[in-house]
Every structure is written in structure tokens, then in C-alpha cells.
Amino acid sequence: MSTTPQILKGYRVLDCSIAMAGPFAAQRLGDLGADVVKIEPVTGEWQRHAAAGGARGNRVNVSFLSLNRNKRSLAIDLKTAEGKALLLRLVASADVFLQNYRPGVAERLGVDHTTLAAINPALVYVSMSGYGEDGPDRNLPGQDLLLQAKSGAMLSAGRHGQPPMPAGQYLVDAVTASTAFEGVLAALLHRERTGEGQLVQVNMLDAITTLQMQELSVYTAGGVPQQRSAEPHAHVYIRAPYGTFETADGYLALAMPDLPTLGKVIGEESFLEMDSEVHGWTHRDEVHRATAERLRTRTTSEWLAALAEAGLWAGPVYDYEALVNDPQIRHNGTFVEYEHPTEGRVTTPGFPYRFSRTPARIDRGAPLIGEHTSEVLAEAGLTPEEIRSLLRTGVVAETSRG
Known part of the structure; x- marks a missing residue:
């Protein structure tokens, strides 16, 4: 001891x-x-x-x-x-x-x-x-x-x-x-x-x-109600895309990427002229659906490498076995x-x-x-x-x- x-x-x-x-x-x-x-x-x-x-x-x-x-x-x-x-x-x-x-x-x-x-x-x-x-x-x-x-x-x-x-x-x-x-x-x-x-x-x-200090203050002080969308968005108070997405061999998590940059990485031309802080809210479902469709075409590791190279926030979705064995x-x-x-x-x-x-x-x-x-x-x-x-x-x- x-x-x-x-x-x-x-x-x-x-x-x-x-x-x-x-x-x-x-x-x-x-x-x-x-x-x-x-x-x-x-x-x-x-x-x-x-x-x-x-x-x-x-x-x-x-x-x-x-x-x-x-x-x-x-x-x-x-x-x-x-x-x-x-x-x-x-x-x-x-x-x-x-x-x-x-x-x-x-x-x-x-x-x-x-x-x-x-x-x-x-x-x-x-x-x-x-x-x-x-x-x-x-x-x-x-x-x-x-x-x-x-x-x-x-x-x-x-x-x-x-x-x-x-x-x-x-x-x-x-x-x-x-x-x-x-x-x-x-x-x-x-x-x-x-x-x-x-x-x-x-x-x-x-x-x-x-x-829920931040979330409830958005409602009580900001007057913005919880508005769930048609797509499985991970948080009602964060712009799209924000959540987990299926890939060709699994899933990844993607958090608040700059839309024009994301458009270049995944080949989605509709994102190239978007304002992330505007269209990420007003077109939340459309952005989610387009992102989901593109991400299904390649493997998790391929997308994570490409997204990281572009400086976008993304990561793997672990089960407990993967977590326990994670190098970090x-x-x-x-x-x-x-x-x-x-x-x-x-x-x-x-x-x-x-x-x-x-x-x-x-x-x-x-x-x-x-x-x-x-x-x-x-x-x-x-x-x-x-x-x-x-x-x-x-x-x-x-x-x-x-």
C-alpha cells in the first residue's frame, strides 16, 4: 500500500x-x-x-x-x-x-x-x-x-x-x-x-x-424553444450537421463543420455557397440528409482522415471494447x-x-x-x-x- x-x-x-x-x-x-x-x-x-x-x-x-x-x-x-x-x-x-x-x-x-x-x-x-x-x-x-x-x-x-x-x-x-x-x-x-x-x-x-445550464438559458433567457427536427439531430440548439452518421462500414460523429469546407470534402456542391451559421439552422434537415447520403459512400477511416485533413471535427463511434483499448x-x-x-x-x-x-x-x-x-x-x-x-x-x- x-x-x-x-x-x-x-x-x-x-x-x-x-x-x-x-x-x-x-x-x-x-x-x-x-x-x-x-x-x-x-x-x-x-x-x-x-x-x-x-x-x-x-x-x-x-x-x-x-x-x-x-x-x-x-x-x-x-x-x-x-x-x-x-x-x-x-x-x-x-x-x-x-x-x-x-x-x-x-x-x-x-x-x-x-x-x-x-x-x-x-x-x-x-x-x-x-x-x-x-x-x-x-x-x-x-x-x-x-x-x-x-x-x-x-x-x-x-x-x-x-x-x-x-x-x-x-x-x-x-x-x-x-x-x-x-x-x-x-x-x-x-x-x-x-x-x-x-x-x-x-x-x-x-x-x-x-x-443543462446552457440549454435551459437558451430557452429561459433567449426565448428559443426546443425544436426537434425531422432528421435525428444530436442537439436541438446546435446547427447542422451535428450527430452520428452511417458510413460504408460503421458510424462516425460529426460536429458543426463549416459547410463550404464540408461540401468540398464530401462532394456536396449545395453546401459551397451556404453560410454555416444561417443555413445550418434554416436548412437543418436538408443539410443532415445530404451529409448522411454522402458519408455512406466511404469507410469510417477514410472519412475521418479526409475530415481531419480539412480541419473539421469528427471522430469514431466506439463500443465499450473499443473504448477500453483506445490508445489515449x-x-x-x-x-x-x-x-x-x-x-x-x-x-x-x-x-x-x-x-x-x-x-x-x-x-x-x-x-x-x-x-x-x-x-x-x-x-x-x-x-x-x-x-x-x-x-x-x-x-x-x-x-x-x-
Whole structure:
């Protein structure tokens, strides 16, 4: 294990979140050196039992594995008085508490901000929700696809009259995780300056809405509505051609080329007298159709070479196999590999940031259910006999890697 110092070393995070957004945010904190203790039910967090894509693994499914590295697991039954008391004991010395319970659940469990701030005024308390802590939609399910649909983003691409276009990843979960991660760092900086903890509230609806800063401002400040075209344009607020196009042997992506230059490259004479910023809007469908027809006549590699020589923006359309093996991805070290005690050699996306003095790293893979229960409770001051008693009564649970 590397001895290089990390930015968040010495901070403890209690991660009471489930599914993707909360665990992903907590994992980012762990990657930077925070001691992240995953507080989960004695039967395990929900994501352990929901295998995305059917990738189940040996003892840890890939969904959980991908979102819970650099954490220790403490399995507690928070519905018992003893379990709740243990959590409150840990809160007293924690720096960050992160939860994404349904609205009202934290209060019922007695782990709401008011209660925990009274125990530890310096605590950074992060509450994540689907639509907000209150308001008419507070109890609606905070599921990624539903939030994408509500956000308006699905109608910023695709054809007029065709079904809305959801993103090909869990976009709302991912941006909410990043928002919470940013919120924790900002609140810790405030605490370093003042000694004060505070409540940080993050919701998925606001996260995906503010991600569309430019698009929504075009509508709210510029007065231009979303206008999908007859052709499969990639973004309603960008001039044609803009999107993916079929070639003789695959696909390529083409972004906002100068139309006369493009006309010369692909042999489309109608583009030669066009003004890109005018006709790219007023003749969007015609430009798309003409471009699509021409690009089908040659291979992807031939077109990419010709477009690059003309200084136009174009690139290949990858699947995951191509992405993983891309020379730039390999050069960047975008993916990391490590040994997991039960899952073997794991290859997974690494870190989206680089620090010259305090690099992110993986010190441990995702834990088993309650793998660190005895360890964490001993650090909290419980005696071996007290821990054994809690294990016997089922207040806490522990799993061995043996």
C-alpha cells in the first residue's frame, strides 16, 4: 500500500446511502483518502442484491463492486435501540454523514440533521433526495430514468414526432453524485475556516436541471424553444450537421463543420455557397440528409482522415471494447486494476482528477457485508465482549472473507 499522503486522510465519512448516487459520492471521498465507513443493514445494502446487467460476481456483484471501493462495512440493525446508539456513538467523532433516505425516514430513525448536529456541531451532514426535502413531489421515486424524463433533457435530441431520447448511462445518478461530492468538499473547507458544520441538501431534480445550464438559458433567457427536427439531430440548439452518421462500414460523429469546407470534402456542391451559421439552422434537415447520403459512400477511416485533413471535427463511434483499448485511454490510465480478495482481478474506471502531490488511489475493494464491523466498533471504544454480545443478538452483523 502506498504511503503517499492523500487530501482527505484523517476525515471520517459515515455513508448511510444506497443505490448509486450516494455510494458513488462517498466512493469519491474514499478515493481521496477519507475513511469511509459504509453503514448498511445486517442483510446488506440494496445494491448488493440488484445486479446491473446480470453481472453478479462471486460474493460481490459488479454493481456494488463498482460503487463501494475504499470503504469499510459496518452492518447494523438501525431499527433496534442498540443499533441506533452505536451509530450515534460513531457520529460523535465523524466528519461527514451522508444519507439518501426517503423524506421523513431520517427523522423516524432519529438520525436527522437536527439530532446529529446536537451531538456533533462540526458535522457536515449531506441529505440527498430525488426531488427535494419538501414540496409536492417529495415522495415520488427518485429513479434515474424518471428524473431524465422530467428534466426536459430527453427532448433536446432525436427526431420530431419520435420517442424521447434517454441518455445511455445513469446520467442523473452520476451528476447527483458529483454534486454531493462537491458539496462535501465545500462544506469541509467552510468548516476548516470557521469550525462550523452544516446541512448540505442535494436533490436529483436540481442536479440534472442545473447541468443543462446552457440549454435551459437558451430557452429561459433567449426565448428559443426546443425544436426537434425531422432528421435525428444530436442537439436541438446546435446547427447542422451535428450527430452520428452511417458510413460504408460503421458510424462516425460529426460536429458543426463549416459547410463550404464540408461540401468540398464530401462532394456536396449545395453546401459551397451556404453560410454555416444561417443555413445550418434554416436548412437543418436538408443539410443532415445530404451529409448522411454522402458519408455512406466511404469507410469510417477514410472519412475521418479526409475530415481531419480539412480541419473539421469528427471522430469514431466506439463500443465499450473499443473504448477500453483506445490508445489515449490507455495513455491516461483511465482504467485501474486491482486484486479483490473474493472477485479476483478487477478492472474498473479510475479517477477523473489528477493531483501532483496527493493522488487518489485504491486501498481496498468493495467490502463484504459487515466485513469491518468488529474493527470499526473497537475503534469506537467497544470491548471485545460487547462486540461479541452485539453479534450474538443480531444488532450487528459480520462477514469473513475466509
